[in-house]
Amino acid sequence: DAKTTQPPSMDCAEGRAANLPCNHSTISGNEYVYWYRQIHSQGPQYIIHGLKNNETNEMASLIITEDRKSSTLILPHATLRDTAVYYCIVRPDSGNTGKLIFGQGTTLQVKP
Amino acid sequence: NAGVTQTPKFQVLKTGQSMTLQCAQDMNHEYMSWYRQDPGMGLRLIHYSVGAGITDQGEVPNGYNVSRSTTEDFPLRLLSAAPSQTSVYFCASRTRQGAEQYFGPGTRLTVT
DSSP: OOOOBOOSEEEEETTSOEEEEEEOTTOOTTEEEEEEEEOTTSOOEEEEEESSSOEEOSSOEEEEOTTSSEEEEEETTOOGGGOEEEEEEEEEOTTOOSOOOOOOOEEEEEEO | OOOEEEEOSEEEEOTTOOEEEEEEESSOOSEEEEEEEOTTSOEEEEEEEEETTEEEEOSOOTTEEEOOSSSSBOOEEESSOOGGGOEEEEEEEEOSSOSOOEEOOOEEEEEO
8 A cells, every 4th residue: 555644743723724735656546545533532533535536525625636646635614623633544445455554644733 | 323332441451461352333334443553653453354254464463363253343352461562442344335434432451
């Protein structure tokens, strides 16, 4: 599975958009980009995933570059409850075994 | 649905003791996994299962055994606890086609 690189930490003002980058330059054609987050001491929570098109759901938007070597997770109006560690994970979907390989993630601190 | 449940929430063991961490899900998910998370680190995959009777090793399987006799349950056994196994353990599940993996609340294990 391709590896990902994320900044270790970021700050964001409450009410502003939080843009979390992820590099996955060795991604393969059948690998999806997944984002999870982990709020302090809790189990990780799924946010969104995509292959090559931009995706949006009630939690966030995912922007994947045309060459698929990087992506950005956007939380449009960050709140204090969005303070968490955000993990970008690359994983193939076809015949996959459900494995998620977590890196270090980005610690997002939303400040009032 | 209760989702993914884990017991116990907390456990203290002495070196050399054995124990079983319990994980159950009531969503009829085929895939189940066990992860450990050490302080300040991301999650690391211990073992996973793609269905009843089928298990396989993840990144850090040494010192742990699993079995999957039913779809609902996926217990994790520590054979002879060591201080290096002090960690928070998370169980997760998902459907065969599902993108979202559901995590349990975790078990905090301390080995003295």
